[in-house]
Amino acid sequence: KQEVTQIPAALSVPEGENLVLNCSFTDSAIYNLQWFRQDPGKGLTSLLLIQSSQREQTSGRLNASLDKSSGRSTLYIAASQPGDSATYLCAVRPQSFGNEKLTFGTGTRLTIIP
Amino acid sequence: DAGVIQSPRHEVTEMGQEVTLRCKPISGHDYLFWYRQTMMRGLELLIYFNNNVPIDDSGMPEDRFSAKMPNASFSTLKIQPSEPRDSAVYFCASKAWDRGNTEAFFGQGTRLTVV
Numbered sequence: 001k002q003e004v005t006q007i008p009a010a011l012s013v014p015e016g017e018n019l020v021l022n023c024s025f026t027d028s029a030i031y032n033l034q035w036f037r038q039d040p041g042k043g044l045t046s047l048l049l050i051q052s053s054q055r056e057q058t059s060g061r062l063n064a065s066l067d068k069s070s071g072r073s074t075l076y077i078a079a080s081q082p083g084d085s086a087t088y089l090c091a092v093r094p095q096s097f098g099n100e101k102l103t104f105g106t107g108t109r110l111t112i113i114p
Numbered sequence: 115d116a117g118v119i120q121s122p123r124h125e126v127t128e129m130g131q132e133v134t135l136r137c138k139p140i141s142g143h144d145y146l147f148w149y150r151q152t153m154m155r156g157l158e159l160l161i162y163f164n165n166n167v168p169i170d171d172s173g174m175p176e177d178r179f180s181a182k183m184p185n186a187s188f189s190t191l192k193i194q195p196s197e198p199r200d201s202a203v204y205f206c207a208s209k210a211w212d213r214g215n216t217e218a219f220f221g222q223g224t225r226l227t228v229v
Binding site: 034036042043044045046049089091098099100101102103104105106107 | 118145147156157158159162164169170205207209216217218219220221222223
C-alpha cells in the first residue's frame with residue numbers, strides 16, 4: 001500500500017527566504033506526482049504536476065523535483081512571500097493503467113513571517 | 115467556467131439523519147472524485163467516476179455511504195444514517211482525460227458536522 005509522508009508538518013520562515021518542502025513515498029511505481037496548495041477553509045489548488053519520466057517542473061517561483069527511484073520529491077519556493085502561507089500537499093498517482101486513485105500526504109503547514 | 119461547485123458549503127445535522135452533498139464538475143471533464151478530509155486521516159479518496167460510471171469505491175467507509183452520478187454535470191454523496199464520526203470536510207474534484215497527465219480541480223468543500 002502506498003504511503004506518502006511530508007516532513008515537517010509545520011514550517012515557519014522569514015519573508016524573502018528560499019525554502020524546500022519534502023515529500024516521500026514508499027512505492028516508486030508512480031505515474032505522476034502533484035503538488036497542491038490549500039488555504040484555510042478552502043479547496044485544493046494544483047501547483048505543479050510532474051510526470052514520472054520528468055525530473056522537475058517549474059512555475060514562477062516554484063520548482064518541483066522528482067526522484068522516482070528514491071521515492072522523493074521536493075517543492076522549492078524562491079523568495080518567499082506572506083501570501084505563500086498555506087498548507088502544501090503532495091499526491092502520487094499509481095502507475096497501473098487507468099488507475100486515477102491519488103494518495104495524499106498529510107501536508108506541511110507553511111507560515112511566512114513578514 | 116466557474117470551477118467545481120459544491121453545495122452546501124456547511125451542513126450541521128443530527129445523528130441518524132440523512133445527509134446529501136452535491137457536486138457540479140467542470141464542464142467537459144471525464145472524471146469526478148469524492149474525497150474526505152479529517153485531521154486524523156488527512157485526505158482520503160472515497161469513490162471516483164469515469165464518464166458517470168463508478169470505477170473505484172473501495173474508499174467508501176460503510177454501506178451508509180452511497181454516491182451517484184446520474185449525468186455528466188451532477189453527482190451526489192449521501193450518508194444515511196449519519197454518525198458523529200462522519201464529521202469532516204468532503205471535497206469533490208474533477209479532471210479531464212489526456213493520457214492521464216492532467217490536473218485535478220477541487221471544489222471548495224462541504225464542511226459536515228454531525229451532532
